[in-house]
Amino acid sequence: MSAAITSELRKLRSTRLWWVLLISMAVGVAFITGSIAFSFAFADELGGTSATGEPVMMDPLETARTVYSLPVSFGYVFPVILGALAVTSEFRHRTIDTTLLLAPSRARVIAAKFIAVLPFALLYGVVGMASGVAVGAGALMLGGEPTGLDSVEVWQMLGMSVVALTVWGVVGVGFGSALTNQVVVIVVLLGWTQLVEPIVRVALAFIEPVAGAAKFLPGAAGEAMAGASFYTSVGAGDLLSPWAGFAVLLGYAAIAGVIGWLVTFRRDIA
Amino acid sequence: MEQRAVEVASLTKRYGTITAVDDLSFTAEPGRVTGFLGPNGAGKSTTLRILVGLVAATAGSATIGGRGYAQHARPGAIVGAHFEGAFHPGRTAREHLRAYAPLVGASDARCDEVLEAVGMTDAARRRVGGYSLGMRQRLGLATALLGDPSVLVLDESANGLDPAGIKWLRSFLRHFADSGGTVLLSSHLLSEVEQTVDDVVIIASGALRHQSSLAQLRALARPAVRLVSPATDALADFVRARFPESGVIERAGQASIAGVSAADVGAAAYADGLEVHGLSEAGESLESVFLGLTGTESIV
Numbered sequence: 001m002s003a004a005i006t007s008e009l010r011k012l013r014s015t016r017l018w019w020v021l022l023i024s025m026a027v028g029v030a031f032i033t034g035s036i037a038f039s040f041a042f043a044d045e046l047g048g049t050s051a052t053g054e055p056v057m058m059d060p061l062e063t064a065r066t067v068y069s070l071p072v073s074f075g076y077v078f079p080v081i082l083g084a085l086a087v088t089s090e091f092r093h094r095t096i097d098t099t100l101l102l103a104p105s106r107a108r109v110i111a112a113k114f115i116a117v118l119p120f121a122l123l124y125g126v127v128g129m130a131s132g133v134a135v136g137a138g139a140l141m142l143g144g145e146p147t148g149l150d151s152v153e154v155w156q157m158l159g160m161s162v163v164a165l166t167v168w169g170v171v172g173v174g175f176g177s178a179l180t181n182q183v184v185v186i187v188v189l190l191g192w193t194q195l196v197e198p199i200v201r202v203a204l205a206f207i208e209p210v211a212g213a214a215k216f217l218p219g220a221a222g223e224a225m226a227g228a229s230f231y232t233s234v235g236a237g238d239l240l241s242p243w244a245g246f247a248v249l250l251g252y253a254a255i256a257g258v259i260g261w262l263v264t265f266r267r268d269i270a
Numbered sequence: 271m272e273q274r275a276v277e278v279a280s281l282t283k284r285y286g287t288i289t290a291v292d293d294l295s296f297t298a299e300p301g302r303v304t305g306f307l308g309p310n311g312a313g314k315s316t317t318l319r320i321l322v323g324l325v326a327a328t329a330g331s332a333t334i335g336g337r338g339y340a341q342h343a344r345p346g347a348i349v350g351a352h353f354e355g356a357f358h359p360g361r362t363a364r365e366h367l368r369a370y371a372p373l374v375g376a377s378d379a380r381c382d383e384v385l386e387a388v389g390m391t392d393a394a395r396r397r398v399g400g401y402s403l404g405m406r407q408r409l410g411l412a413t414a415l416l417g418d419p420s421v422l423v424l425d426e427s428a429n430g431l432d433p434a435g436i437k438w439l440r441s442f443l444r445h446f447a448d449s450g451g452t453v454l455l456s457s458h459l460l461s462e463v464e465q466t467v468d469d470v471v472i473i474a475s476g477a478l479r480h481q482s483s484l485a486q487l488r489a490l491a492r493p494a495v496r497l498v499s500p501a502t503d504a505l506a507d508f509v510r511a512r513f514p515e516s517g518v519i520e521r522a523g524q525a526s527i528a529g530v531s532a533a534d535v536g537a538a539a540y541a542d543g544l545e546v547h548g549l550s551e552a553g554e555s556l557e558s559v560f561l562g563l564t565g566t567e568s569i570v
Contacts, residue, residue, distance in 0.1 A: 006372040014365035015358060094355040097324060098413060102346040102373035104323050104339065268325040270316065 001112065004103050008116030011095075012086055018120055025078035025124055026131040033070045033132040034139055036230065040067060041143020064140060064148030065157060065228035071132030072161045072226040076168040076219070077193045078128065079121040083172020084189060086113055087260070088182035096269055106265040110257055113173045121169025125162035133158065157227045160242050164225035167249045171218065174253040177260020193219065201231055215240050221248035271420045271450035273300035274335030274348065276321065281330035283316055283476075290316045292476035293330070298454045298469070300420075303447050305467030305484075306456040309564050313476035314456040315353070318425050321454075322351045334421050346374035350414030351423040359399030363390055363409050366398060367416060374417030384412040389438070403430030411442070421452045428455065428462045440466040460560040474564040490563075491554040494528040495535045496520075498548030505544065512538045528554055 012018055040063050087110075090096040103109050137147040148154040172189075179185050197219045204214035214220055215238060223229035224245025232238055240248065276298040283291040291313045298304035308314050319325040321332040323339040331338070334349050342348045357366060367381040385394050388408040393401070398409065407427050414422055428439055443453050443466055457463045460470075470487050472480040480487065499505040502522045509517035509525045513535075517527040527535055532551045539546050 003372040010369040015360040093358045
Protein backbone atom coordinates (compact mmCIF):
# COMPACT_ATOMS: atom_id res chain seq x y z
CA MET A 1 0.00 0.00 0.00
CA SER A 2 2.81 2.42 0.81
CA ALA A 3 4.30 1.79 -2.65
CA ALA A 4 0.96 2.70 -4.23
CA ILE A 5 0.80 5.90 -2.16
CA THR A 6 4.38 6.85 -3.07
CA SER A 7 3.51 6.28 -6.71
CA GLU A 8 0.44 8.53 -6.48
CA LEU A 9 2.40 11.24 -4.65
CA ARG A 10 5.01 11.23 -7.39
CA LYS A 11 2.32 11.45 -10.06
CA LEU A 12 0.79 14.51 -8.41
CA ARG A 13 4.12 16.19 -7.84
CA SER A 14 5.48 15.64 -11.34
CA THR A 15 2.98 17.69 -13.34
CA ARG A 16 2.43 21.43 -13.33
CA LEU A 17 -1.20 21.08 -12.26
CA TRP A 18 -0.71 21.26 -8.50
CA TRP A 19 1.24 24.50 -8.35
CA VAL A 20 -0.73 26.23 -11.13
CA LEU A 21 -3.95 25.47 -9.23
CA LEU A 22 -2.35 26.49 -5.93
CA ILE A 23 -1.28 29.88 -7.27
CA SER A 24 -4.71 30.38 -8.85
CA MET A 25 -6.29 29.57 -5.50
CA ALA A 26 -4.12 32.05 -3.57
CA VAL A 27 -4.89 34.81 -6.07
CA GLY A 28 -8.58 33.97 -6.47
CA VAL A 29 -9.19 33.70 -2.72
CA ALA A 30 -7.36 36.98 -2.09
CA PHE A 31 -9.50 38.74 -4.68
CA ILE A 32 -12.88 37.43 -3.47
CA THR A 33 -12.03 37.81 0.22
CA GLY A 34 -10.64 41.27 -0.36
CA SER A 35 -13.70 42.45 -2.30
CA ILE A 36 -16.22 41.17 0.21
CA ALA A 37 -14.18 42.16 3.30
CA PHE A 38 -13.93 45.72 1.98
CA SER A 39 -17.67 45.88 1.34
CA PHE A 40 -18.28 44.68 4.92
CA ALA A 41 -15.68 46.97 6.45
CA PHE A 42 -16.98 50.00 4.63
CA ALA A 43 -20.67 48.98 4.76
CA ASP A 44 -21.62 52.21 6.53
CA GLU A 45 -20.19 54.39 3.80
CA LEU A 46 -21.61 52.18 1.06
CA GLY A 47 -25.04 51.95 2.70
CA GLY A 48 -25.08 48.17 2.32
CA THR A 49 -28.09 45.98 3.09
CA SER A 50 -28.40 42.23 3.43
CA ALA A 51 -30.40 39.96 1.15
CA THR A 52 -33.39 40.23 3.47
CA GLY A 53 -33.41 44.00 3.20
CA GLU A 54 -32.28 44.53 6.77
CA PRO A 55 -29.34 46.83 7.32
CA VAL A 56 -26.17 44.85 7.98
CA MET A 57 -25.84 44.95 11.75
CA MET A 58 -23.37 42.18 12.41
CA ASP A 59 -21.46 41.64 15.56
CA PRO A 60 -17.88 42.72 14.62
CA LEU A 61 -16.45 39.32 15.53
CA GLU A 62 -19.15 37.71 13.41
CA THR A 63 -18.08 39.95 10.53
CA ALA A 64 -14.51 38.75 10.91
CA ARG A 65 -15.62 35.11 11.04
CA THR A 66 -17.71 35.54 7.92
CA VAL A 67 -14.77 37.11 6.10
CA TYR A 68 -12.49 34.24 7.14
CA SER A 69 -15.00 31.68 5.93
CA LEU A 70 -14.80 33.06 2.39
CA PRO A 71 -11.70 31.03 1.38
CA VAL A 72 -13.71 27.88 2.12
CA SER A 73 -16.93 29.16 0.52
CA PHE A 74 -15.28 30.24 -2.70
CA GLY A 75 -11.90 28.49 -2.70
CA TYR A 76 -12.94 24.86 -2.26
CA VAL A 77 -13.21 24.43 -6.00
CA PHE A 78 -9.37 24.34 -6.22
CA PRO A 79 -8.64 21.32 -3.98
CA VAL A 80 -11.69 19.54 -5.38
CA ILE A 81 -10.41 19.98 -8.93
CA LEU A 82 -6.93 18.83 -7.93
CA GLY A 83 -8.41 15.66 -6.42
CA ALA A 84 -10.70 15.01 -9.37
CA LEU A 85 -7.95 15.53 -11.94
CA ALA A 86 -5.67 13.13 -10.05
CA VAL A 87 -8.09 10.46 -11.27
CA THR A 88 -9.41 11.80 -14.58
CA SER A 89 -6.00 12.66 -16.05
CA GLU A 90 -5.16 8.96 -15.80
CA PHE A 91 -8.06 8.19 -18.09
CA ARG A 92 -7.46 11.19 -20.33
CA HIS A 93 -3.84 10.31 -20.97
CA ARG A 94 -4.38 6.52 -20.71
CA THR A 95 -1.80 6.23 -17.96
CA ILE A 96 -4.46 4.20 -16.13
CA ASP A 97 -3.27 1.24 -18.24
CA THR A 98 0.21 1.30 -16.72
CA THR A 99 -1.14 2.11 -13.26
CA LEU A 100 -3.41 -0.94 -13.22
CA LEU A 101 -0.80 -3.15 -14.89
CA LEU A 102 1.59 -2.53 -12.04
CA ALA A 103 -1.05 -2.28 -9.29
CA PRO A 104 -3.81 -4.69 -10.31
CA SER A 105 -5.87 -4.09 -7.17
CA ARG A 106 -8.17 -1.33 -8.30
CA ALA A 107 -9.64 -0.62 -4.86
CA ARG A 108 -6.08 -0.10 -3.63
CA VAL A 109 -5.38 2.39 -6.43
CA ILE A 110 -8.42 4.47 -5.42
CA ALA A 111 -7.46 4.25 -1.75
CA ALA A 112 -3.90 5.35 -2.55
CA LYS A 113 -5.25 8.34 -4.46
CA PHE A 114 -7.49 9.30 -1.53
CA ILE A 115 -4.47 9.29 0.77
CA ALA A 116 -1.95 10.85 -1.62
CA VAL A 117 -4.14 13.91 -2.20
CA LEU A 118 -4.13 14.71 1.54
CA PRO A 119 -0.76 16.52 1.83
CA PHE A 120 -1.49 18.51 -1.32
CA ALA A 121 -4.99 19.46 -0.20
CA LEU A 122 -3.61 20.37 3.23
CA LEU A 123 -1.16 22.71 1.53
CA TYR A 124 -4.07 24.21 -0.44
CA GLY A 125 -5.92 24.69 2.84
CA VAL A 126 -3.00 26.43 4.52
CA VAL A 127 -2.15 28.63 1.53
CA GLY A 128 -5.81 29.43 0.79
CA MET A 129 -6.54 30.39 4.40
CA ALA A 130 -3.30 32.37 4.73
CA SER A 131 -4.12 34.30 1.57
CA GLY A 132 -7.72 34.94 2.62
CA VAL A 133 -6.90 35.88 6.21
CA ALA A 134 -4.05 38.21 5.19
CA VAL A 135 -6.23 40.13 2.74
CA GLY A 136 -9.40 39.90 4.87
CA ALA A 137 -7.73 41.04 8.09
CA GLY A 138 -6.02 43.84 6.18
CA ALA A 139 -9.35 45.06 4.82
CA LEU A 140 -11.02 44.88 8.24
CA MET A 141 -8.16 46.82 9.78
CA LEU A 142 -8.38 49.52 7.13
CA GLY A 143 -12.11 49.78 7.84
CA GLY A 144 -11.44 50.12 11.56
CA GLU A 145 -13.11 46.79 12.35
CA PRO A 146 -11.59 44.26 14.76
CA THR A 147 -9.72 41.47 12.98
CA GLY A 148 -10.57 38.91 15.62
CA LEU A 149 -7.09 37.42 15.31
CA ASP A 150 -6.62 37.77 19.07
CA SER A 151 -9.50 35.33 19.63
CA VAL A 152 -8.82 31.65 20.26
CA GLU A 153 -12.22 30.88 18.82
CA VAL A 154 -11.28 32.51 15.51
CA TRP A 155 -8.05 30.52 15.34
CA GLN A 156 -9.97 27.30 16.00
CA MET A 157 -12.22 28.25 13.15
CA LEU A 158 -9.24 28.91 10.88
CA GLY A 159 -7.87 25.49 11.78
CA MET A 160 -11.14 23.78 10.93
CA SER A 161 -11.22 25.73 7.65
CA VAL A 162 -7.85 24.26 6.70
CA VAL A 163 -9.26 20.80 7.49
CA ALA A 164 -12.36 21.58 5.42
CA LEU A 165 -10.29 22.51 2.37
CA THR A 166 -8.22 19.35 2.87
CA VAL A 167 -11.34 17.20 2.95
CA TRP A 168 -12.47 18.88 -0.29
CA GLY A 169 -9.42 17.40 -2.00
CA VAL A 170 -10.58 13.95 -0.88
CA VAL A 171 -14.11 14.67 -2.17
CA GLY A 172 -12.50 15.56 -5.50
CA VAL A 173 -10.81 12.15 -5.75
CA GLY A 174 -14.16 10.47 -5.09
CA PHE A 175 -15.87 12.61 -7.66
CA GLY A 176 -13.16 12.01 -10.28
CA SER A 177 -13.45 8.25 -9.71
CA ALA A 178 -17.20 8.33 -10.20
CA LEU A 179 -17.06 10.47 -13.33
CA THR A 180 -13.80 9.83 -15.12
CA ASN A 181 -14.25 12.06 -18.15
CA GLN A 182 -11.96 15.02 -17.49
CA VAL A 183 -13.89 17.60 -19.48
CA VAL A 184 -17.22 16.53 -18.02
CA VAL A 185 -15.75 16.60 -14.50
CA ILE A 186 -14.39 20.13 -14.88
CA VAL A 187 -17.63 21.45 -16.39
CA VAL A 188 -19.78 19.76 -13.74
CA LEU A 189 -17.54 20.87 -10.87
CA LEU A 190 -17.34 24.49 -12.00
CA GLY A 191 -21.06 24.57 -12.81
CA TRP A 192 -22.05 23.00 -9.52
CA THR A 193 -19.71 24.90 -7.21
CA GLN A 194 -19.95 28.32 -8.85
CA LEU A 195 -23.53 28.36 -10.03
CA VAL A 196 -25.88 25.52 -9.13
CA GLU A 197 -25.20 25.06 -5.43
CA PRO A 198 -25.24 28.81 -4.57
CA ILE A 199 -28.56 29.23 -6.39
CA VAL A 200 -30.03 26.07 -4.85
CA ARG A 201 -28.96 27.15 -1.38
CA VAL A 202 -30.52 30.57 -1.70
CA ALA A 203 -33.65 29.13 -3.31
CA LEU A 204 -34.08 26.35 -0.71
CA ALA A 205 -33.92 28.94 2.08
CA PHE A 206 -37.17 30.40 0.80
CA ILE A 207 -39.02 27.11 0.43
CA GLU A 208 -40.21 26.37 3.94
CA PRO A 209 -40.60 22.54 3.97
CA VAL A 210 -37.16 21.86 2.48
CA ALA A 211 -35.30 24.84 3.94
CA GLY A 212 -33.33 22.50 6.23
CA ALA A 213 -31.99 20.46 3.33
CA ALA A 214 -29.64 23.19 2.13
CA LYS A 215 -27.27 22.65 5.02
CA PHE A 216 -26.57 19.12 3.82
CA LEU A 217 -25.35 20.29 0.42
CA PRO A 218 -21.59 19.75 0.07
CA GLY A 219 -20.68 23.44 -0.06
CA ALA A 220 -22.71 24.14 3.07
CA ALA A 221 -21.13 21.17 4.85
CA GLY A 222 -17.70 22.59 4.09
CA GLU A 223 -18.71 25.97 5.45
CA ALA A 224 -20.17 24.32 8.53
CA MET A 225 -16.64 23.12 9.27
CA ALA A 226 -15.46 26.74 9.01
CA GLY A 227 -18.28 27.64 11.41
CA ALA A 228 -19.47 30.63 9.43
CA SER A 229 -20.77 31.36 5.97
CA PHE A 230 -21.29 34.26 3.67
CA TYR A 231 -24.57 32.64 2.60
CA THR A 232 -26.00 32.30 6.10
CA SER A 233 -24.84 35.81 6.97
CA VAL A 234 -27.00 37.09 4.13
CA GLY A 235 -29.92 35.01 5.38
CA ALA A 236 -29.72 32.00 3.07
CA GLY A 237 -30.22 29.06 5.43
CA ASP A 238 -28.27 27.86 8.43
CA LEU A 239 -25.33 25.52 8.98
CA LEU A 240 -24.64 22.19 10.63
CA SER A 241 -22.21 21.97 13.54
CA PRO A 242 -18.54 21.80 12.41
CA TRP A 243 -18.12 18.08 13.11
CA ALA A 244 -21.44 17.23 11.50
CA GLY A 245 -20.26 19.17 8.46
CA PHE A 246 -17.01 17.17 8.52
CA ALA A 247 -19.00 13.90 8.60
CA VAL A 248 -21.31 14.98 5.77
CA LEU A 249 -18.38 16.03 3.59
CA LEU A 250 -16.51 12.77 4.21
CA GLY A 251 -19.77 11.00 3.44
CA TYR A 252 -19.86 12.63 0.01
CA ALA A 253 -16.25 11.56 -0.60
CA ALA A 254 -16.97 7.98 0.46
CA ILE A 255 -20.15 7.66 -1.59
CA ALA A 256 -18.44 9.09 -4.69
CA GLY A 257 -15.46 6.79 -4.16
CA VAL A 258 -17.67 3.71 -3.86
CA ILE A 259 -19.63 4.75 -6.96
CA GLY A 260 -16.31 5.19 -8.76
CA TRP A 261 -15.15 1.76 -7.71
CA LEU A 262 -18.44 0.11 -8.70
CA VAL A 263 -19.04 2.04 -11.92
CA THR A 264 -15.62 2.68 -13.39
CA PHE A 265 -12.89 0.73 -11.80
CA ARG A 266 -14.58 -2.63 -11.95
CA ARG A 267 -15.21 -2.20 -15.64
CA ASP A 268 -12.93 -3.19 -18.49
CA ILE A 269 -10.16 -0.71 -19.14
CA ALA A 270 -10.24 -0.85 -22.92
CA MET B 271 15.98 -15.64 -16.66
CA GLU B 272 13.07 -17.81 -15.59
CA GLN B 273 11.19 -19.11 -18.61
CA ARG B 274 7.48 -18.43 -18.85
CA ALA B 275 5.21 -19.12 -21.79
CA VAL B 276 2.11 -17.15 -22.64
CA GLU B 277 -0.89 -19.41 -23.18
CA VAL B 278 -4.22 -18.30 -24.52
CA ALA B 279 -6.88 -21.02 -24.45
CA SER B 280 -10.37 -20.84 -25.97
CA LEU B 281 -10.47 -17.14 -25.16
CA THR B 282 -13.70 -15.32 -25.97
CA LYS B 283 -14.72 -11.74 -25.36
CA ARG B 284 -18.15 -10.40 -26.23
CA TYR B 285 -19.36 -6.82 -26.00
CA GLY B 286 -23.13 -7.16 -26.20
CA THR B 287 -23.74 -8.84 -29.55
CA ILE B 288 -20.26 -8.11 -30.88
CA THR B 289 -17.66 -10.86 -30.50
CA ALA B 290 -14.28 -9.17 -30.27
CA VAL B 291 -12.32 -12.35 -29.53
CA ASP B 292 -13.72 -15.64 -30.74
CA ASP B 293 -12.53 -18.91 -29.16
CA LEU B 294 -8.89 -17.94 -29.63
CA SER B 295 -6.05 -20.27 -28.64
CA PHE B 296 -2.32 -19.83 -29.17
CA THR B 297 0.96 -19.91 -27.29
CA ALA B 298 4.03 -17.70 -27.23
CA GLU B 299 7.15 -19.61 -26.19
CA PRO B 300 10.12 -18.48 -24.12
CA GLY B 301 13.18 -17.68 -26.16
CA ARG B 302 11.05 -16.63 -29.12
CA VAL B 303 9.70 -13.33 -30.39
CA THR B 304 6.10 -13.97 -31.35
CA GLY B 305 4.36 -11.58 -33.71
CA PHE B 306 0.66 -11.20 -32.94
CA LEU B 307 -0.73 -10.03 -36.23
CA GLY B 308 -4.01 -9.01 -37.73
CA PRO B 309 -5.74 -6.05 -39.33
CA ASN B 310 -7.04 -3.16 -37.24
CA GLY B 311 -10.04 -4.25 -35.21
CA ALA B 312 -9.07 -7.94 -35.34
CA GLY B 313 -9.07 -8.18 -31.55
CA LYS B 314 -5.32 -7.97 -30.88
CA SER B 315 -5.44 -5.23 -28.27
CA THR B 316 -8.46 -6.79 -26.58
CA THR B 317 -6.63 -10.13 -26.33
CA LEU B 318 -3.52 -8.48 -24.87
CA ARG B 319 -5.62 -6.45 -22.44
CA ILE B 320 -7.33 -9.64 -21.23
CA LEU B 321 -3.90 -11.27 -20.87
CA VAL B 322 -2.76 -8.55 -18.46
CA GLY B 323 -6.02 -8.22 -16.55
CA LEU B 324 -7.25 -4.86 -17.85
CA VAL B 325 -10.23 -6.49 -19.52
CA ALA B 326 -12.23 -9.44 -18.19
CA ALA B 327 -12.69 -12.43 -20.52
CA THR B 328 -16.19 -13.68 -21.29
CA ALA B 329 -14.86 -17.26 -21.50
CA GLY B 330 -11.56 -19.12 -21.74
CA SER B 331 -8.25 -18.25 -20.17
CA ALA B 332 -5.05 -16.36 -20.78
CA THR B 333 -2.08 -17.24 -18.59
CA ILE B 334 1.55 -16.32 -18.17
CA GLY B 335 3.82 -18.99 -16.73
CA GLY B 336 0.68 -21.04 -15.99
CA ARG B 337 -1.04 -18.32 -13.94
CA GLY B 338 -3.40 -15.47 -14.62
CA TYR B 339 -1.79 -12.04 -14.56
CA ALA B 340 -3.27 -10.92 -11.25
CA GLN B 341 -2.40 -14.26 -9.62
CA HIS B 342 1.27 -13.32 -9.71
CA ALA B 343 2.36 -11.70 -6.44
CA ARG B 344 4.04 -8.82 -8.25
CA PRO B 345 2.96 -9.09 -11.88
CA GLY B 346 5.05 -6.07 -12.94
CA ALA B 347 8.17 -8.07 -12.08
CA ILE B 348 7.04 -11.01 -14.24
CA VAL B 349 5.39 -9.32 -17.19
CA GLY B 350 6.34 -6.01 -18.76
CA ALA B 351 3.53 -4.62 -20.86
CA HIS B 352 2.91 -1.45 -22.73
CA PHE B 353 -0.07 -0.17 -24.66
CA GLU B 354 -0.26 2.74 -27.05
CA GLY B 355 -0.33 6.20 -25.54
CA ALA B 356 -0.19 5.91 -21.75
CA PHE B 357 1.96 8.98 -21.05
CA HIS B 358 1.11 12.25 -19.36
CA PRO B 359 2.53 14.86 -21.76
CA GLY B 360 3.64 17.08 -18.86
CA ARG B 361 5.97 14.52 -17.30
CA THR B 362 9.53 13.92 -18.37
CA ALA B 363 10.64 10.39 -19.20
CA ARG B 364 12.38 10.14 -15.85
CA GLU B 365 9.38 11.47 -13.91
CA HIS B 366 7.13 9.03 -15.76
CA LEU B 367 9.30 6.06 -14.78
CA ARG B 368 9.81 7.25 -11.21
CA ALA B 369 6.07 7.60 -10.74
CA TYR B 370 5.65 3.89 -11.46
CA ALA B 371 8.91 2.62 -10.00
CA PRO B 372 7.61 2.11 -6.42
CA LEU B 373 4.96 -0.31 -7.70
CA VAL B 374 7.61 -2.75 -8.95
CA GLY B 375 10.18 -1.95 -6.27
CA ALA B 376 12.47 -0.25 -8.78
CA SER B 377 14.99 2.30 -7.57
CA ASP B 378 15.82 5.63 -9.23
CA ALA B 379 18.98 3.96 -10.50
CA ARG B 380 16.88 1.28 -12.18
CA CYS B 381 14.86 4.04 -13.93
CA ASP B 382 18.08 5.49 -15.35
CA GLU B 383 19.21 1.99 -16.29
CA VAL B 384 16.12 1.24 -18.41
CA LEU B 385 16.33 4.70 -20.00
CA GLU B 386 19.85 3.87 -21.02
CA ALA B 387 18.79 0.43 -22.25
CA VAL B 388 16.37 2.03 -24.72
CA GLY B 389 18.76 4.83 -25.67
CA MET B 390 16.75 7.62 -24.03
CA THR B 391 19.30 9.00 -21.56
CA ASP B 392 19.67 12.28 -23.44
CA ALA B 393 15.90 12.88 -23.56
CA ALA B 394 15.27 11.79 -19.95
CA ARG B 395 14.65 15.32 -18.69
CA ARG B 396 12.43 16.44 -21.55
CA ARG B 397 8.63 16.41 -21.34
CA VAL B 398 6.96 13.53 -23.15
CA GLY B 399 4.62 16.00 -24.89
CA GLY B 400 7.48 16.97 -27.17
CA TYR B 401 8.48 13.42 -28.12
CA SER B 402 8.27 11.82 -31.54
CA LEU B 403 6.31 8.61 -31.91
CA GLY B 404 9.57 6.66 -32.01
CA MET B 405 10.71 8.15 -28.69
CA ARG B 406 7.36 7.33 -27.11
CA GLN B 407 7.73 3.74 -28.27
CA ARG B 408 11.16 3.57 -26.64
CA LEU B 409 9.82 5.03 -23.41
CA GLY B 410 6.94 2.54 -23.53
CA LEU B 411 9.48 -0.26 -23.75
CA ALA B 412 11.46 1.28 -20.88
CA THR B 413 8.26 1.29 -18.80
CA ALA B 414 7.69 -2.37 -19.60
CA LEU B 415 11.27 -3.21 -18.59
CA LEU B 416 11.11 -1.38 -15.25
CA GLY B 417 10.31 -4.47 -13.16
CA ASP B 418 12.94 -6.61 -14.94
CA PRO B 419 10.30 -8.98 -16.37
CA SER B 420 10.80 -12.27 -18.20
CA VAL B 421 7.77 -11.72 -20.47
CA LEU B 422 7.19 -8.67 -22.67
CA VAL B 423 3.71 -7.87 -23.98
CA LEU B 424 3.96 -5.01 -26.45
CA ASP B 425 1.01 -3.50 -28.29
CA GLU B 426 2.01 -2.02 -31.65
CA SER B 427 5.46 -1.15 -30.35
CA ALA B 428 6.98 -1.07 -33.84
CA ASN B 429 4.28 1.30 -35.10
CA GLY B 430 5.74 4.57 -36.30
CA LEU B 431 9.38 3.50 -35.96
CA ASP B 432 11.75 4.54 -38.71
CA PRO B 433 13.94 1.84 -40.30
CA ALA B 434 16.73 2.55 -37.82
CA GLY B 435 14.21 2.25 -34.97
CA ILE B 436 12.88 -1.04 -36.30
CA LYS B 437 16.44 -2.35 -36.58
CA TRP B 438 17.12 -1.27 -33.00
CA LEU B 439 13.89 -2.89 -31.73
CA ARG B 440 14.79 -6.09 -33.55
CA SER B 441 18.20 -6.40 -31.93
CA PHE B 442 16.78 -5.43 -28.55
CA LEU B 443 14.00 -8.04 -28.60
CA ARG B 444 16.36 -10.62 -30.11
CA HIS B 445 18.71 -10.18 -27.18
CA PHE B 446 15.81 -10.35 -24.70
CA ALA B 447 14.50 -13.59 -26.24
CA ASP B 448 17.98 -15.12 -26.50
CA SER B 449 18.38 -14.78 -22.76
CA GLY B 450 15.21 -16.83 -22.25
CA GLY B 451 12.56 -14.11 -22.37
CA THR B 452 9.17 -14.39 -24.03
CA VAL B 453 8.05 -11.59 -26.33
CA LEU B 454 4.54 -11.10 -27.65
CA LEU B 455 4.49 -8.17 -30.06
CA SER B 456 1.30 -7.11 -31.82
CA SER B 457 1.23 -5.33 -35.16
CA HIS B 458 -1.24 -4.69 -37.94
CA LEU B 459 1.61 -4.74 -40.47
CA LEU B 460 3.60 -7.89 -41.02
CA SER B 461 6.24 -5.94 -42.93
CA GLU B 462 6.92 -3.83 -39.82
CA VAL B 463 7.85 -6.82 -37.67
CA GLU B 464 8.89 -9.32 -40.37
CA GLN B 465 12.58 -8.90 -39.50
CA THR B 466 11.88 -9.09 -35.77
CA VAL B 467 9.65 -12.08 -35.10
CA ASP B 468 10.43 -15.81 -34.98
CA ASP B 469 6.84 -17.02 -34.79
CA VAL B 470 3.58 -15.59 -36.04
CA VAL B 471 0.05 -15.76 -34.68
CA ILE B 472 -2.36 -14.32 -37.22
CA ILE B 473 -5.93 -13.43 -36.28
CA ALA B 474 -8.84 -11.80 -38.04
CA SER B 475 -12.30 -11.01 -36.68
CA GLY B 476 -11.16 -12.24 -33.28
CA ALA B 477 -10.39 -15.79 -34.50
CA LEU B 478 -7.11 -17.58 -35.14
CA ARG B 479 -6.19 -17.81 -38.83
CA HIS B 480 -2.66 -19.11 -38.64
CA GLN B 481 0.05 -19.98 -36.17
CA SER B 482 3.51 -21.13 -37.18
CA SER B 483 7.10 -20.06 -37.34
CA LEU B 484 7.85 -17.22 -39.73
CA ALA B 485 9.76 -19.71 -41.91
CA GLN B 486 6.66 -21.87 -42.27
CA LEU B 487 4.63 -18.80 -43.17
CA ARG B 488 7.17 -17.99 -45.89
CA ALA B 489 6.72 -21.49 -47.28
CA LEU B 490 3.08 -20.64 -47.93
CA ALA B 491 4.11 -17.97 -50.41
CA ARG B 492 3.38 -19.19 -53.92
CA PRO B 493 5.80 -18.51 -56.77
CA ALA B 494 4.80 -15.58 -58.92
CA VAL B 495 5.92 -13.99 -62.16
CA ARG B 496 6.29 -10.27 -62.68
CA LEU B 497 5.55 -9.00 -66.18
CA VAL B 498 6.40 -5.50 -67.38
CA SER B 499 5.14 -4.04 -70.66
CA PRO B 500 4.95 -0.50 -72.10
CA ALA B 501 1.58 -1.35 -73.70
CA THR B 502 -0.49 -0.84 -70.57
CA ASP B 503 -3.92 -1.56 -72.12
CA ALA B 504 -2.68 -4.58 -74.02
CA LEU B 505 -1.06 -5.88 -70.81
CA ALA B 506 -4.33 -5.53 -68.91
CA ASP B 507 -6.24 -7.32 -71.67
CA PHE B 508 -3.62 -10.06 -71.78
CA VAL B 509 -3.75 -10.69 -68.04
CA ARG B 510 -7.55 -10.70 -68.05
CA ALA B 511 -7.74 -13.14 -70.94
CA ARG B 512 -4.89 -15.50 -70.07
CA PHE B 513 -4.70 -15.43 -66.23
CA PRO B 514 -8.10 -14.26 -64.99
CA GLU B 515 -7.75 -16.04 -61.62
CA SER B 516 -4.13 -15.55 -60.66
CA GLY B 517 -3.07 -12.33 -62.36
CA VAL B 518 -3.27 -8.82 -60.96
CA ILE B 519 -2.22 -5.48 -62.38
CA GLU B 520 0.08 -4.08 -59.70
CA ARG B 521 0.34 -0.69 -61.42
CA ALA B 522 0.10 0.62 -64.96
CA GLY B 523 2.42 -1.49 -67.09
CA GLN B 524 3.23 -4.07 -64.42
CA ALA B 525 1.40 -7.29 -63.60
CA SER B 526 1.96 -10.08 -61.12
CA ILE B 527 0.79 -13.62 -61.88
CA ALA B 528 0.86 -16.24 -59.14
CA GLY B 529 1.40 -19.98 -59.43
CA VAL B 530 2.96 -20.09 -62.90
CA SER B 531 6.46 -20.20 -64.37
CA ALA B 532 8.15 -17.42 -66.29
CA ALA B 533 8.29 -19.75 -69.31
CA ASP B 534 4.48 -20.14 -69.36
CA VAL B 535 3.92 -16.39 -69.17
CA GLY B 536 6.62 -15.66 -71.75
CA ALA B 537 5.17 -18.17 -74.20
CA ALA B 538 1.65 -16.78 -73.80
CA ALA B 539 2.89 -13.20 -74.29
CA TYR B 540 4.81 -14.20 -77.41
CA ALA B 541 1.72 -15.96 -78.81
CA ASP B 542 -0.45 -12.88 -78.14
CA GLY B 543 2.13 -10.49 -79.56
CA LEU B 544 2.54 -8.54 -76.33
CA GLU B 545 5.65 -6.36 -76.13
CA VAL B 546 7.53 -7.48 -73.02
CA HIS B 547 10.19 -5.40 -71.30
CA GLY B 548 10.51 -7.39 -68.14
CA LEU B 549 9.77 -10.96 -67.12
CA SER B 550 10.98 -12.26 -63.77
CA GLU B 551 10.16 -14.93 -61.25
CA ALA B 552 9.51 -13.53 -57.79
CA GLY B 553 7.91 -15.18 -54.82
CA GLU B 554 4.57 -13.89 -53.66
CA SER B 555 5.31 -11.28 -51.00
CA LEU B 556 4.90 -12.30 -47.38
CA GLU B 557 2.55 -9.36 -46.97
CA SER B 558 0.19 -10.76 -49.58
CA VAL B 559 0.26 -14.19 -47.86
CA PHE B 560 -0.65 -12.35 -44.66
CA LEU B 561 -3.42 -10.41 -46.37
CA GLY B 562 -4.71 -13.64 -47.89
CA LEU B 563 -4.82 -15.32 -44.45
CA THR B 564 -6.61 -12.42 -42.81
CA GLY B 565 -9.10 -12.26 -45.66
CA THR B 566 -8.23 -8.66 -46.46
CA GLU B 567 -7.89 -8.02 -50.16
CA SER B 568 -4.70 -6.45 -51.35
CA ILE B 569 -5.58 -3.00 -52.65
CA VAL B 570 -3.39 -3.08 -55.77
